[in-house]
Amino acid sequence: MQIFSRLPRLSLPTSALRYSQRGMTLIEVMVALLIFGLTGTAVMKATTENLSSVGQLQDITFATFVANNRLAQLHLAREWPIKNNEKGQMDMASSTWYWQQTVTKTAETELIQVRITVATDEAYRRPITNVVSFFAKPTSSGAT
Numbered sequence: 001m002q003i004f005s006r007l008p009r010l011s012l013p014t015s016a017l018r019y020s021q022r023g024m025t026l027i028e029v030m031v032a033l034l035i036f037g038l039t040g041t042a043v044m045k046a047t048t049e050n051l052s053s054v055g056q057l058q059d060i061t062f063a064t065f066v067a068n069n070r071l072a073q074l075h076l077a078r079e080w081p082i083k084n085n086e087k088g089q090m091d092m093a094s095s096t097w098y099w100q101q102t103v104t105k106t107a108e109t110e111l112i113q114v115r116i117t118v119a120t121d122e123a124y125r126r127p128i129t130n131v132v133s134f135f136a137k138p139t140s141s142g143a144t
Helices: 002-006 014-020 026-077
Strands: 086-092 095-105 111-119 127-136
Touching (some): 026 086, 026 095, 026 111, 026 127
Antiparallel strands (some): 095 111, 111 127
16 A cells, blocks of 8 residues: 555645636527527527428429329320310318310321329419320220
8 A cells, every 4th residue: 555655645726626616607698598599599490491392392282283193184084185275273171273284296207295283273373283294095905
C-alpha cells in the first residue's frame, strides 16, 4: 500500500467547487430554449408536409381507379371505333370525378391509343392523373 501513499493528492480550489455546484446561467437556458424551439418548428413543418402529401396520394389513387374503371367499360363495350373527346363523371369515395377520353390513331390501323384524363372539376383545369391504354379492333369471332 505504500505505492498509493506516495502519489500526490489532488485537491480542487474552493472557488471551482462553488462554480460547479451552480445551475445554468440565463444565457444557457435561453440557448437551450432556442434549440428546442427550432427543433419543434422543424418537426411540425415536416409533419404538415407529410399530411399534405398523403391527401395528394389519396386523390391520385382514386383518380387512377376512375380512369381504370372507364378503360374497363370501354373494353367490355367492344365498340369500334371508340369515340374521341367523350366526357363523363363517376362518383367514388364521396367525391365526383370527371373523366375525358382522348383517342389517338397509331401506326397500326387496327390499334388505337386511349388516354383517360381525370379531374375534380368539370373544366379539367387541374387534372389529377392521365392513364393511357391501347385497344385493338374487335374481331368478328369475339376473341380479343
